[in-house]
Amino acid sequence: MAEWNADRRKGSAAINAQGWLARVRRVVSPNCDARADADDISLLVIHGISLPPDHFGGPWIEALFTNTLDPRAHPYFAQIAELRVSAHLLIRRSGQIIQFVPFCQRAWHAGVSAFDGRARCNDFSIGIELEGTDTRAYTQRQYTQLARVSRQIMAAYPRITPARIAGHSDIAPGRKTDPGEAFDWAHYRALLRHPGADSATVRA
Numbered sequence: 382m383a384e385w386n387a388d389r390r391k392g393s394a395a396i397n398a399q400g401w402l403a404r405v406r407r408v409v410s411p412n413c414d415a416r417a418d419a420d421d422i423s424l425l426v427i428h429g430i431s432l433p434p435d436h437f438g439g440p441w442i443e444a445l446f447t448n449t450l451d452p453r454a455h456p457y458f459a460q461i462a463e464l465r466v467s468a469h470l471l472i473r474r475s476g477q478i479i480q481f482v483p484f485c486q487r488a489w490h491a492g493v494s495a496f497d498g499r500a501r502c503n504d505f506s507i508g509i510e511l512e513g514t515d516t517r518a519y520t521q522r523q524y525t526q527l528a529r530v531s532r533q534i535m536a537a538y539p540r541i542t543p544a545r546i547a548g549h550s551d552i553a554p555g556r557k558t559d560p561g562e563a564f565d566w567a568h569y570r571a572l573l574r575h576p577g578a579d580s581a582t583v584r585a
Contacts, residue, residue: 395536396484400484402478405479408479408480408481409447409482410481410482411447412446412466412482413467413486413487416486416504422484422505423505424502424505424507425541425547426548426552427509427549427560428490429512429513429549429559430442430559432445432457434457441455445464446466446471447481450462467481467482468490469482469484469490470509471511472509472510472530474512474519475522476520488508490508491549493556494553495552496551497545507538513561513564516562519564519565524569527569528572528575531573543573543574
């Protein structure tokens with residue numbers, strides 16, 4: 382119990398009063414707004430994204446989340462350049478974490494969605510994007526960072542429990558498929574349970 386309490390204190394301290402993670406890169410997205418209830422944060426949603434599809438690296442995800450995606454840079458971008466979307470965090474294949482929206486604000490990541498009988502998941506959730514695809518294995522660095530930051534989020538927002546962590550496909554079935562069959566839920570949940578999963582501070 383003492384170890385768990387210390388773990389929670391350490392995780393909570395990693396997130397400041399404004400809802401930003403310590404010591405990660407920030408790229409501020411305009412695609413967010415105020416939550417109706419700042420205390421109503423009770424769901425963590427895991428997504429997968431690659432831009433262009435099935436390609437990794439490059440500036441394109443950041444450009445999408447900051448409304449600067451050039452529709453001429455790739456044929457696919459013409460379809461999505463006008464979207465206004467974001468996530469709270471992106472975890473790159475390398476394990477680098479970028480924060481776009483403070484947790485206390487509502488990021489536009491879930492779209493039409495529902496969890497446990499409640500619609501509009503953006504209202505009460507935190508969204509984390511993993512750079513990847515439904516069918517290509519995510520990296521161990523991503524799992525390590527995801528587990529660490531998940532534990533920190535749960536410490537700061539205790540209404541989020543392991544049972545209230547879902548994939549985008551879970552909250553928007555039939556419309557979304559990410560993070561896909563390539564995401565190893567058993568491995569991720571094992572890292573969440575491991576007492577040393579967030580033994581190091583999350584770094585960019």
